[in-house]
Amino acid sequence: MILSLRESLQDCKHSLASCQVELEAAKSEIEKWHSAFQNIPAVPSGTDPDPISVVSYLSNLKSSEESLKEQLEKAKKREAAFIVTFAKREQEIAELKSAVRDLKTQLRPPSMQTRRLLLDPAIHEEFTRLKNLVEEKEKKIKELQDNVAAVNFTPSSKLGKMLMAKCRTLQEENEEIGAMASEGKIHELGMKIAVLKSQNNELRNQFDVLYKHMDGVTNDVERSNEMVSILQEELEAKDLELARLKEMLSHKEATHDEEIEERDEAANDMTTASDPMQVKVES
Template sequence: MLDENTTCSPPISASVVASPSNVPSGASAAPGGAVPGGTRLRLTEQQLESASKEELLAHCKQQDTYIDSLLSQATSHEAEMAALRETEDRLRQQHADLLLREKVLVRRLAAKEQEMQEYAGQLSELKAREAPGVSALRSALLDPAVNLLLQKLRQELAATRTRVEETQNELSAWKFTPDSNTGKRLMAKCRLLYQENEELGRVIASGRVAKLEGELALQKSFSEEVKKSQSELDEFLQDLDEDVEGMQSTIYYLQQELRKAKDTLAAYEQERKAGTANGKSACNGDSGSETHASPPPPPPRRRTSSEDSDDLPLIKKVRRDSELSVHYSDEEVGGGLTNGESSAK
């Protein structure tokens, strides 16, 4: 350390050196060879001997800034390395999972191929079994049931051939020309049948239209009834909402009255206790006994959560037609107060 009485020499220009070896590998050197965040100072012995205390302090601060910048860069590099290691571990885990999945899929594929081969073998066996052989055909011919079925088929075939021949003979016998009387009668009959068919078609079409119109009218009437019932239900619900709102206002009013009655009862209880204590102290004072200070009045009763919930404002709405009025007898009011006190306790 230099003595404070030592004469200060003029400022010495320190040689600032930023070597590549001092710069971290991940940081890029600033213009002029300086490291971002600070520069490293190298002073010669002559500069150290001739430097003043203030200059040395300034150089030390500059050196500390440089060291802090290097430490921050090292910390950031460590964080990047940790992130890279985590990424590498995650990729390795994913690669292992993919390899395991590939093995599972290969096993499934092998199992499926084996099943396909088994199914192909079973299919070929079934085809071989279904192909009838010579022995099967011979055994079928020797079967009595098959023989009976073949006999019935032959009989039906012969009868059908006979009916076809008879029909052909009748058709050849009934051949006619348009000029013959038979042909004219048949043509007139065909026209009559054609007209009857047209009329029947029109009747059927008109009947379908009428049926559709009736169904449409029925659906319309049904929809009107549904609308009417819906409107009635809406009116009923509106009346019910109004009744509920009236009941809520009545309940709110009764809760207010109940709270007032509870407060009055508590005040009467406090007054009675205070009067009893004062009477006892007065009797003791007359007989000459020791005077005792009257006990302090009991603290006001804490309100329960149910009473606090009674203070919440209720929505009141005025009914359109009339307001719901509820009359209670004295016994019902007394019973309500008793229940309220028991619930409060």
């Protein structure tokens, strides 16, 4: 009996130890889930995860997954439609290419027909004219290219080397001419320089005389201008005096005319007064 109790006690201890191990494992699993749910955006930081919020978050995730699946299905359908339209476009392009090839073969004249066309005098003349025109254009293009090369030459280019050689020859010729001039024409040049200096001195003297004469003329002109201004002022004063005298004369004439009119009126009055007296005497 005691042995059986001991065995049962040992079994209970073993089962208790296994239960404790399972409990620790469950606790660690719960901690993992707890930490995992704390990192999701549905749970605020610093708070424990609520089962309702976690369930709602999972349902939202499921609904978003379903919507994404629907969008993926729609995208697949669109892709299939685009593939079909692309195949149709490729088929149309192939048909158009074949039509273009057929048109090219139809528009391309056979060799005999081209020979007949070239044997036609008008076409042959036009062909030769165009050929000559092309040759002229090619010549002009060649000339323009040469001009461009001449403008943009470098000392290492062919044209640059030719120009440098020409410059060296010209420099040598100039040195020779300078040596000849220094040997034979220095005296002649000195004589010419002396003559030019004497002419320059004469011209300078003439210029001085002319400058003095111009100073005198300018002084005379200034004096004459002053005299003219004075005479103009006197003339203006005389004009004012003449206008004043004319006004006085016109005023005197007006007063004289008034006096004459007054005298005439007085004489007329006297004659009219004497006429009745004569009539009375006659009666």
